[in-house]
Amino acid sequence: MRYAAITERLAGLGGAKWAVHAKAREMKRMGATAAGRDIIELTIGEPDVATPPELMALASKSMLAGRTGYSNGQGEPELLHALAARYTTRRGRQILPSQIMCFPGTQTTLYAVLMGLLGPGDEVLLGDPMYATYEGLVAATGAKMVPVPLLANAGFRIRAEDIADRITPQSRVIFLNSPHNPTGAVLSRSDFAAIGALAKAHDLWILCDEVYEDLVFEGVAFASPLDLPDLAERVIVASSISKSHAAPGFRSGWCVGPAEFIERLLPLSETMLFGNQPFIADMTAQAIAQGSPVAAGMAERFARRADLVRARLDGVAGLRVHRPDAGMFALVDVGAVTADGEAFAMALLEKAGVAVMPGASFGVALRSWLRLSLTQTDDLIEEACDRIAGFAAGYQP
Secondary structure (H helix, E strand, O other), X not given: OOOOHHHHHOOXXXXXXXXXXXXXXXXXXXXXXXXXXXXXXEOOOOOOOOOOHHHHHHHHHHHHOOOOOOOOOOOOHHHHHHHHHHHHHHHOOOOOHHHEEEEOHHHHHHHHHHHHHOOOOOEEEEEEOOOOOHHHHHHHHOOEEEEEEOOHHHOOXXXXXXXXXXXXXXXXXXXXXXXXXXXXXXXXXXXXHHHHHHHHHHOOEEEEEOOOHHHEOOOOOOOOHHHOHHHHHHEEEEEEOOOOOOOHHHOOEEEEOOHHHHHHHHHHHHHXXXXXXXXXXXXXXXXXXXXXXXXHHHHHHHHHHHHHHHHHHOOOOOOEEEOOOEOOEEEEEOOOOOOXXXXXXXXXXXXXXXXXXXXXXXXXXXXXXEEEEOOOOHHHHHHHHHHHHHHHHOOOO
C-alpha cells in the first residue's frame, strides 16, 4: 500500500526516544526490580502535585451546566479575554483577543503554528539540545531543521551570533524555547533583542514555547519576545496550563501572535479541531484569571532538588551537573565515564533501578548527558543520586 510522505518524514521520530521510560514503566508494571531495589522513575516532566481540586470542580460544574456542545475554531470568548488580560498585564502592552487562538495543549499549538508558517524547502533554526518532539513537529511540515548548538559553557542559552551563522535564503522561523527543556536555560530581554534584530534583518518569524514561564527559580527574571513592541509583527508564543496549573491531562493551550496570523491560522484550526471543549475553556479562563495555586511551590521544590542533585553528583565519579534556572529537570554529564549516554541510561535502569532520559533523546549535543526529572520527592532524588554515583564509579562501557 502507498502512504503519505509525512509518514516517512516522521518515521523514527516517535516513541523510540522514550525507550528507557517505556522499559521502566513495563518493569514497574511487572513488579520487577533491579538487584532487589525498586525502580525510581526520573524520566518524564509531569507535575509533582495533583491538579488543584478547585479547577476540577470548575470543569465539572461547567460540564454539568451543559457546556458540552461545539465551540469555535479560535476559542471560547471568556478564555480569549482572560488570556488577553493576562498577556497585556505581563507583557506591558495591549494584547487583544483577536491575537489569540486556543488549542488542546502546547503540542497541538506548536504543530498548528508551524504548519501555518512553514512548507517544504523552508528552514527552521532551532537550538540543539531541544525538547524531544520538536524534530517531529518540523518534519511534519516538510521543512528542514537547522540545529544551532547550545553550549554548556554558555549556560545552554542560544546565542544570536550562532543563529546568524546558519541563516540562509531558505530560513523562515527561529524556534525558541524559554525556559528551556531540557536545560532549564532562561533567555533575557537582551537575548531576545539580539535575536529579534536578526529576525528583522532577514524577515524571519520568531516562535517561542513558554510553557515553563511560571516555573522560573528565585532570582531569575523571565522575559519574552512579546516584551519587545518592535517585534510584534513577527513573534508568536505558545503556552498552556499543563505545567503552571499541574493540569497536563486537560490539554488546554494557546498561541499569541499578530491578529493577521491568527486570522490566517483559523481555517487550519477548524480543519483539525473545529474548536476544543467549552467546559475545559471555562475552567482555563478561571485558572488564568485567578493565577496558579501550585506553581510557586513547584518552582521552589524543583530548585531545591536541583541543588540536591548538584550536591550529590557534581564532581563525583567524574560526573558534572548543570543546574537549571527554571523547569523540572537537571542535566548530568557522564562524558568522563562514557561517550554513550544512551547505553549508560539503559544499564542504569537495568542494574541500579534508576530511570532517566538519555540526553541523546534531545539532540546530538547531549549524547554524553542524562536528563533527570526533579518531580520525585527529595528522599527519592537523594536515593537516585546515590545509586547513580555508585553505578558510575563502577561502570564499564
